[in-house]
Amino acid sequence: MSEQVAGGSETQQRYNPAEIEPKWQARWDADPGLYAADRHDSGRPKFYCLEMLPYPSGQLHMGHVRNYSIGDALARFMWMQGYNVLHPMGWDAFGLPAENAALKNNTPPREWTLSNIAAMRKQMARIGFSYDWANEVTTCLPEYYRWNQWFFLKMFEHGLAYRKKSKVNWCPDCQTVLANEQVINGRCWRHDDTLVEQKDLTQWFLRITQYADELLNGLEKLEGWPEKVRTMQRNWIGRSEGTLVDFALEDAAGAGADQCPAITVFTTRVDTIFGATSIQIAPEHAVAKRFSEQDAVLAGQVDKMIAEQKAARESGDVGAIEKHGVSTGRLAINPFNGERVPIWVANYILADYGSGAIMSVPAHDERDFEFAAKYGLEVRRVIVPDVHGEELPPLPYLDEDASVLMNSGAWSGQSCREAQAAMGKHAKENKFGEPTVTYRLKDWGVSRQRYWGTPIPMVYCRNGHQGVEADGVVALPESALPVLLPEQVEITQQGGSPLGRLAGFVDTTCPVCGGPARRETDTMDTFVDSSWYFYRYTDAKNATAPFDSAKANYWFPIDQYIGGVEHAILHLIYSRFWTKVMRDLGLIENDEPATRLFTQGMVIKDGAKMSKSKGNVVSPDDMIARYGADSTRMYALFAAPPDRDLDWQEEGVAGISRFLGRVYRLTIKYAEQIRGTATGRGKQGAAGQALLRKLHQTIAKITQDFSGRWHFNTCIAAIMELVNTILDHEAAMDSGEVSAATVAEVFRTLTLLLAPFAAFLAAELWEQIGGEGAVFRVAWPVADAELARENEVEIPVQINGKLASVIKLAAGSDEEIIKAAALADPRIQARLEGRTLVKVIVVPAKLVNLVVK
RNA sequence: GCGAAAGUGGCGGAAUUGGCAGACGCACCAGACUUAGGAUCUGGCGGAGAAAUCCGUGGGGGUUCAAGUCCCCCCUUUCGCACCA
Numbered sequence: 001m002s003e004q005v006a007g008g009s010e011t012q013q014r015y016n017p018a019e020i021e022p023k024w025q026a027r028w029d030a031d032p033g034l035y036a037a038d039r040h041d042s043g044r045p046k047f048y049c050l051e052m053l054p055y056p057s058g059q060l061h062m063g064h065v066r067n068y069s070i071g072d073a074l075a076r077f078m079w080m081q082g083y084n085v086l087h088p089m090g091w092d093a094f095g096l097p098a099e100n101a102a103l104k105n106n107t108p109p110r111e112w113t114l115s116n117i118a119a120m121r122k123q124m125a126r127i128g129f130s131y132d133w134a135n136e137v138t139t140c141l142p143e144y145y146r147w148n149q150w151f152f153l154k155m156f157e158h159g160l161a162y163r164k165k166s167k168v169n170w171c172p173d174c175q176t177v178l179a180n181e182q183v184i185n186g187r188c189w190r191h192d193d194t195l196v197e198q199k200d201l202t203q204w205f206l207r208i209t210q211y212a213d214e215l216l217n218g219l220e221k222l223e224g225w226p227e228k229v230r231t232m233q234r235n236w237i238g239r240s241e242g243t244l245v246d247f248a249l250e251d252a253a254g255a256g257a258d259q260c261p262a263i264t265v266f267t268t269r270v271d272t273i274f275g276a277t278s279i280q281i282a283p284e285h286a287v288a289k290r291f292s293e294q295d296a297v298l299a300g301q302v303d304k305m306i307a308e309q310k311a312a313r314e315s316g317d318v319g320a321i322e323k324h325g326v327s328t329g330r331l332a333i334n335p336f337n338g339e340r341v342p343i344w345v346a347n348y349i350l351a352d353y354g355s356g357a358i359m360s361v362p363a364h365d366e367r368d369f370e371f372a373a374k375y376g377l378e379v380r381r382v383i384v385p386d387v388h389g390e391e392l393p394p395l396p397y398l399d400e401d402a403s404v405l406m407n408s409g410a411w412s413g414q415s416c417r418e419a420q421a422a423m424g425k426h427a428k429e430n431k432f433g434e435p436t437v438t439y440r441l442k443d444w445g446v447s448r449q450r451y452w453g454t455p456i457p458m459v460y461c462r463n464g465h466q467g468v469e470a471d472g473v474v475a476l477p478e479s480a481l482p483v484l485l486p487e488q489v490e491i492t493q494q495g496g497s498p499l500g501r502l503a504g505f506v507d508t509t510c511p512v513c514g515g516p517a518r519r520e521t522d523t524m525d526t527f528v529d530s531s532w533y534f535y536r537y538t539d540a541k542n543a544t545a546p547f548d549s550a551k552a553n554y555w556f557p558i559d560q561y562i563g564g565v566e567h568a569i570l571h572l573i574y575s576r577f578w579t580k581v582m583r584d585l586g587l588i589e590n591d592e593p594a595t596r597l598f599t600q601g602m603v604i605k606d607g608a609k610m611s612k613s614k615g616n617v618v619s620p621d622d623m624i625a626r627y628g629a630d631s632t633r634m635y636a637l638f639a640a641p642p643d644r645d646l647d648w649q650e651e652g653v654a655g656i657s658r659f660l661g662r663v664y665r666l667t668i669k670y671a672e673q674i675r676g677t678a679t680g681r682g683k684q685g686a687a688g689q690a691l692l693r694k695l696h697q698t699i700a701k702i703t704q705d706f707s708g709r710w711h712f713n714t715c716i717a718a719i720m721e722l723v724n725t726i727l728d729h730e731a732a733m734d735s736g737e738v739s740a741a742t743v744a745e746v747f748r749t750l751t752l753l754l755a756p757f758a759a760f761l762a763a764e765l766w767e768q769i770g771g772e773g774a775v776f777r778v779a780w781p782v783a784d785a786e787l788a789r790e791n792e793v794e795i796p797v798q799i800n801g802k803l804a805s806v807i808k809l810a811a812g813s814d815e816e817i818i819k820a821a822a823l824a825d826p827r828i829q830a831r832l833e834g835r836t837l838v839k840v841i842v843v844p845a846k847l848v849n850l851v852v853k
Numbered sequence: 854g855c856g857a858a859a860g861u862g863g864c865g866g867a868a869u870u871g872g873c874a875g876a877c878g879c880a881c882c883a884g885a886c887u888u889a890g891g892a893u894c895u896g897g898c899g900g901a902g903a904a905a906u907c908c909g910u911g912g913g914g915g916u917u918c919a920a921g922u923c924c925c926c927c928c929u930u931u932c933g934c935a936c937c938a
Contacts, residue, residue, distance in 0.1 A: 014892090185935095228857060228933075235856085235934060242938080267938060280938090323936075348936045358938045367936060440937060568933085626891080638878075639865060644858095645931085647865065651879050654891070659878085661892095704869090714867065717877035724877090796873040801919045803873055841918050847872050851918050 015664035017628025017657075021760040025125055034774065035075075035130045037086040040554035047083040048555045049075040050534055050594070052563030052571070053090045053137070057097065058116035060123045062603040062610065062636070062648060063564065065620045069633035070600055070642050070712070071562045072129050073756040077706050079130075080755065080780035086555055087130055088537040090137030091117050094145070095526045096174055096190060098452045102491045109452045110487060113140055123620065127629040128759045130776070135540040139529035140452070144536065146482030147546040148528050149457040151578075154585055156458075156475050160207045161446075163473060167352070168445055170199040175493050176449040177203060179525060180442050181236075181570045189570075198310075202471075203447040204456060204522070208577045212237055212439045214591075215576055224596030226643075229568045236569045238440025242268035243424045244355060245433035247279055247332035249287075250340060263287055263332055263343065266354030266438060269364065269400065270427070271419035274408040275382035276359035277372065279332045279343045280325065283309065284351035287343075291328050298345075301326045305347045323348045323371050334359075335432040336423070337409060346371065354438050362396065369396040382407050383416065444574065446525040451491060451498040453523030455483040461510035461517045474512050483519070497521045530571050531578035534558060534593065552588050561594035564602070572597070598710070601645040603636070610648075618648050630758035631657040637712040637757060660761055663723055663754065667747050667765045670733070675770035677744040687732035688742045689791075694725040695746055696788035699781045702753055712757070719753055726750070744769075749781045797822045798849040804831055807848075815842045822848040 028034055038044065051071035054064055075087040091113075098109035105112070117138060124131065137144060155161035169178040171188040172195075182189040183196050208215075216237045219230045246262035263279055281288055283305040292299035305326075312321045325346030332343050341359075348367055349358060362372030362379040372379050383397055386404045397403075400416040411419045427433030447456065457480070461472035476483065486505050489498050499505050499521040510517040532546070538555045539547035579593045602609060605616040623632040635653040640646040684692065702715045726746060732738050747769055755762035755775045766775035790811050795818060797805045805827040809818060819842050822828060832852060839851040 231857070232933060238937065240937065265938085269938080321936080348938090350937065353937050360938090365938070367938075438937080565932085641866085644866095649865065649879070652865070655878055657891090658893095665893095709869070711867095711869090713865090714877080717867075720877055794873085798873080798919075801872095801917095806873075839918060841872095843872060843919095847919085849872080849918050 015657075015661035015761075017630060017660075017760065018625075020764045021126075021128070021629055024760050024763050025128065028128070029125060032134065035087060035132050036134055037132055038084045040551060042084045044082060044084040046086070046555060046559075047075075047078045048086045048558045048560075049078060050086075050088070050537075050558045050561050052561070052567065053092050053530065053533060054120065055095060055097070056091045056093050056113055056116040056120055058119055060120055060127075060620050062618055062620060065127065065633060066603050066636045066642075066646065067562060067564065067600055068124070068127070068129050069636050070598070070710070071560075072633070072759070073637065073712060074560060074562075074706070074710075075130050076756040076759065076776045077780065079776050080752070080778060082779065086135075086537065087132055088135045088137070088534075088540075089124065089129070089131040089133070090533055090537065091120075091139060092526065092530050092533070093117065093138050093140035094453045094523075094529055096176075096450060096452065099450060099491050099493075103493065108487065108489075109491070110140065113452075114138075126624060127620070127633060130759070135537045137533050137536045137540050139526075139533060142482045142484055143541075143543070144533075145454040145485075145529070147532075147536070148454040148524055149476075149481050149483060150478065150546065151532070151581075152524070152528075153457055153475055153478060153481075155206060155581065158585075160210065160581060161204060162207065163202060163204050163471075165200060165202040167198050168201050168203055170197045170201075172197060174450070175496075177201060177445060177447055179445050179527070181444075181527075181573070201447075203445050204458075204520075205443040205445050206577075208444045208574075209439060209441055211577055211580050212239065212441050214580060215441075215573065218576065218592055222592060222595075222597075224594075226565075226597065226599055229565065229572065229597060229599065232568045233573055236441060236573065240268055240438050240440075242266055242354070242436060242438065243270040243420070243427060243433055244436050245270065245273065245335065245359065245427055247334060247341070247359070248432075249343075250331040250333060262432075263357050264355045264433075265357045265359045266436070267359055269361065269416075269420070270423045271400070271405055271408075271411070271414075271416045272361040272364045272382055273334065273336050273359060273423065274405070274411075275361040275363045275380045276334055276341060277362060277378040277380055278341050278360040279357060280346040280349050280360045280368075280371070281343065281357040282349040282351035283345055283347065285345070285349075285356045287357075288328070288345045291330060291343075295328075298326065298328060302345055305345065309347060321347065323367060323374070325371065325375070327375075335427070335430070342377075352442075353440070364396055364398060366396050366398070380407070386415065444525075444577075446528055447522040448525055449497045449522055451485075451489055451523065453485075453526060454528065455485055455499070456520040456522055456524055457481060457483045458520040459508055459510060459517040460520070461513060461515060463510065463513055463515040472510075472517070474510055474517065477511055480511065485523075497523065499523070527570060527574050531574045532582065534575075535582070535588070546587070549587055553590075556588060557590045557592055558594040558596075560596045560598065562598045562600065565599040568599070598643070600642045601640065603646050603648055605648045607647065618650070623650075623653055627653045627657045628660075628760070630761050631660060634660070634716060634757050638716040639713065641711050641713055643710075659720055659723070660758060662727070663750070664761065664765070666723070666726060666730075667751065668768060670743055670747055671765075671768040671770075673740060674744045674747055677740045679745055679748070680741050681745075682739055682741060684739070684742065685732075685737055687729050688738040691725065691729050691738060691742060691746055692787045693790065694722055695749055696783045696785075698722045698753065699749065700783035700785075700788055703780070703783060706756075716757060719750070719757075722750065722753075751775065752778060752781050793845055795822070795845070796847045797825060797828055798847060799828070799831055799852060801849060804828055804850075811845070813844075815844060818842050818844065818848060822850070 049071055051067050075085050078085045093113050098113050101112045102109045152161055169183045171178050173191045186196055188194045188196055216239055219233055222230060244264050244266055246264050248262045283302045288302050292302050325344045328343045328345060330343045331340040333340055360368040362368045363381045364383050379395060382405060383403050384392060384406050386402050403416050405411050405414050405419050424435035457476045459474050461474050464472045486502055491498055506519050508517050508519050535547050535552050538551040542548060575593050582588050605618055608614055608616060610617045631653055635656045638656060639652055698718050701718045705711055705715050733743050751762050751765045762775045792808055793811050794806050794808055796803055797807055805825050807821050807825050809821055819840055835852045837852050841849040
């Protein structure tokens with residue numbers, strides 16, 4: 001295989017990653033068990049290290065390299081710490097780009113996707129990532145997606161999957177429906193500049209709202225997740241406690257009151273209801289529509305408002321639009337005091353939140369105040385601070401914690417909180433309302449009018465099956481799975497799912513009556529695939545179940561999940577939901593998928609996100625070809641702390657490459673000597689002591705950083721310092737002043753410290769210095785505190801907080817000795833001349849501060 | 854508008870608990886060496902100053918023997934949410 005360097009010439013001693021890395025890659029490729037996790041009875045503690053799986057675009061980008069380098073360093077470290085590590089990888093392989101590519105290149109999506117996967121797997125191997133490929137998961141294969149269908153049937157059976165007609169988000173570019181989570185500022189998550197439209201369609205939904213409270217409360221326990229992600233999820237769920245109150249329409253106001261006897265408003269401040277001076281309803285509200293039918297002028301104004309709202313949503317500044325409205329001329333009755341208040345239609349009322357109608361209390365709500373000021377509506381104060389000041393606070397007055405009601409009938413004098421509870425109860429008892437909880441979170445629409453996705457395992461019986469389900473919806477039995485995605489399909493971007501044009505797919509028989517039936521032609525959202533893929537990794541070849549519960553229960557929860565923050569409310573909320581559903585189905589025991597989540601920063605270049613249009617894309621292949629994989633990934637870890645954005649500077653990669661070159665030359669120089677030397681410690685001279693001190697300080701620093709802070713940039717800096725120290729003592733090592741055993745310990749340990757960051761080089765050096773077995777299965781070095789201790793310390797001496805001198809003392813000197821030494825220092829004495837020493841502050845081992853006048 | 858994070862040399866960044874600001878690396882400058890390499894080695898590198906020394910972590914106040922770090926006010930940038938009743 002590789003040639004030994006024995007007596008090597010200069011050229012042979014030069015660090016050449018282009019030679020070393022492919023050599024080790026070939027060896028690793030030939031050993032599929034190398035990174036395999038042990039079975040769950042290994043007796044070692046488990047560690048599930050997971051990075052978010054990529055979409056197989058065909059090319060790894062720098063963001064992937066960074067993400068996976070972090071995970072790889074951690075996985076290797078945990079192996080060396082003796083853990084049974086599961087470190088899998090897979091492919092989020094369904095999705096629209098495959099269809100676009102099919103149109104463009106006339107390649108079937110499956111073929112395109114699978115060849116991309118092969119290319120990316122090759123790239124990953126070239127970089128040397130430590131994945132257990134035996135458990136690879138590819139979501140577009142029937143072995144995987146049949147379980148999506150299986151879960152869908154389970155959810156249908158438990159009422160968690162249902163069909164309804166509703167307003168849905170439609171991306172004209174994707175030609176499909178999108179979930180709320182996939183709409184970002186009114187635009188499609190795949191198309192930054194495509195405005196999402198609203199359509200009325202019948203679609204499949206998953207009842208994620210059933211878990212809204214648990215998803216919210218569970219966030220409290222996820223202490224290992226970034227606060228930012230938890231906050232985003234909290235806001236997305238948007239729980240709000242309030243009260244629904246029915247305002248009856250006044251009969252005299254118009255005909256048809258019997259058809260719609262009341263407007264239900266939602267409020268979180270029912271305690272302010274005596275201050276309600278109007279009702280405001282959304283332009284899309286059913287009552288607005290009905291009034292419009294009888295009033296052409298109103299109809300025109302309402303339509304205008306709807307159009308304006310739409311335009312504002314599309315231009316992305318919904319919040320900036322001026323509040324305005326129009327009076328309907330009708331009145332509604334406040335059930336708490338019998339008062340008649342005017343009904344308005346206003347543009348700031350959202351149809352899809354709460355009940356689409358509010359009571360307007362100008363005195364105690366900012367928007368209502370603004371609106372009332374504009375239209376001269378009455379502003380009536382009903383809440384005051386509970387401490388009686390001379391002056392009443394200005395309006396709108398919003399406090400509800402230290403305030404009480406006034407002018408509110410029987411509730412006057414009660415605190416806001418008391419009144420909220422009492423008035424909700426009162427409404428319920430008198431049947432004109434009730435306390436309620438609303439959420440911003442909506443059920444997850446999973447139907448997609450696309451081809452390249454999991455077929456939904458439902459059929460529509462042409463016989464109707466009245467009484468069973470509307471539209472003759474019939475669930476397929478488990479035995480009918482998988483519903484295979486046909487392969488010969490003409491992809492177009494128009495006219496709904498291409499599956500609908502395949503008679504062979506659409507036409508089927510009803511599993512209940514045997515009569516003619518039509519298959520569902522929509523496919524599932526790709527986020528279904530990624531909601532549970534990490535469970536499949538624990539048992540990826542299982543042909544009879546999504547996974548074996550015993551295996552999943554051993555590995556779960558994931559100990560460390562690593563990925564980009566862009567999934568904070570997409571994948572990360574869906575997969576939490578899926579976990580809870582699987583738990584309730586009895587498949588798993590954990591409540592949450594991952595104990596710890598780490599979101600790495602973006603890789604940017606010249607201050608901007610890499611993009612083709614900006615022309616600032618740095619290709620990993622390019623970097624690897626020039627500097628090698630070790631230098632590329634080590635730079636990705638060195639250039640910034642992993643949670644921050646990283647500005648890619650090629651000169652920095654070259655710097656890392658030079659550093660690794662120094663390590664290589666130095667280690668090879670002593671390799672033969674190290675091979676022939678047993679470990680062990682004898683007497684040390686000063687140089688040997690200094691080397692071991694730095695070595696053990698470095699071990700301690702890196703070990704500690706791996707336990708949570710993850711500042712790999714400073715870990716690598718520490719290794720560089722260590723190497724600089726070794727270079728400082730090169731002469732002493734050459735002369736034999738440093739013992740051979742110490743030289744051996746230093747280089748063996750250095751190699752181990754490098755292993756998580758520069759896998760190829762570490763493997764090569766480990767072999768060169770005669771190490772046994774795979775370097776990342778060797779026990780991680782343990783820092784010896786005794787060796788790491790400094791025996792002499794430099795203590796700065798300040799005068800009035802400014803540095804005046806530095807004294808050298810034996811470590812552990814007590815306060816008196818430090819103080820005496822500081823005062824005896826000639827530089828200090830000179831500067832104290834003629835001044836009065838007021839106070840001496842001694843911080844042992846840290847500094848001395850002399851306060852003088 | 855609300856919320857979060859951040860602001861330190863020419864650049865990326867370090868300083869985990871208040872204790873020598875600028876570790877480590879890049880770029881740059883000077884020199885050495887040479888098989889002229891995408892080398893390597895030595896030294897320098899926050900600002901002002903000949904030096905002693907002084908100034909310096911977005912700005913302004915404060916606490917402290919001591920502040921990049923803690924407190925108050927303000928500015929800027931990035932991200933998230935954005936009429937949520």
